[in-house]
Amino acid sequence: MKTHLAIGALVLGALSLPAMAGNGPFDAEIDCGGNFSPPATVPFTLRFESQAQQAQAIDVTVRLTLPTGQTITLRDTTINLRANQDRAIDQSLNLKDTSPRGNYQMTIVATSNHFATFDTCSFSAS
Numbered sequence: 001m002k003t004h005l006a007i008g009a010l011v012l013g014a015l016s017l018p019a020m021a022g023n024g025p026f027d028a029e030i031d032c033g034g035n036f037s038p039p040a041t042v043p044f045t046l047r048f049e050s051q052a053q054q055a056q057a058i059d060v061t062v063r064l065t066l067p068t069g070q071t072i073t074l075r076d077t078t079i080n081l082r083a084n085q086d087r088a089i090d091q092s093l094n095l096k097d098t099s100p101r102g103n104y105q106m107t108i109v110a111t112s113n114h115f116a117t118f119d120t121c122s123f124s125a126s
Contacts, residue, residue: 024117025052026081028110030062032121038095042123044106046089050081061109064093067102067125074106101125 032044050056062075074093081087102125109118 024115025056025112026050026058026110026115026117028058028060028108028117029119030106030108030121032106032123035124035126036095038099038101038125039097040095040125042093042095042104044091044093044121046091046108048079048081048085048087048089048110050083050085052081053083055080055082056112059111062091063107063109065105065107067100067104095125099125 027049029047030044031047032042034042036042046060046062048058057078057080059078060075061073063071064074065071075091079087079089103122104125105120105122107118107120110116
């Protein structure tokens with residue numbers, strides 16, 4: 001499974017180059033950061049920007065990679081963007097006092113029928 005994720009990340013990385021250059025029909029970002037002492041609530045924001053002249057459905061997956069290397073899917077859904085719409089979705093993650101200490105990475109993958117992009121952010125728990 002890890003091999004499939006790695007290959008998928010490489011493929012998505014290659015597909016996302018147009019978005020990074022601002023040429024895609026949409027862009028997706030994830031914002032997080034900081035150092036937290038569990039138990040703690042970690043805020044993060046998902047941002048979407050439609051660069052198309054028509055509405056579009058975007059499949060969105062948000063993953064969390066723990067300091068142990070384990071990856072968990074936090075969100076797997078479809079969102080709809082209107083033409084030229086900017087949208088921000090504030091979320092939070094609850095770290096239990098038993099959560100592993102170290103660096104966490106969050107990844108958003110956003111895809112449509114003919115386009116894909118991704119973004120990452122990180123935070124730490126001590």
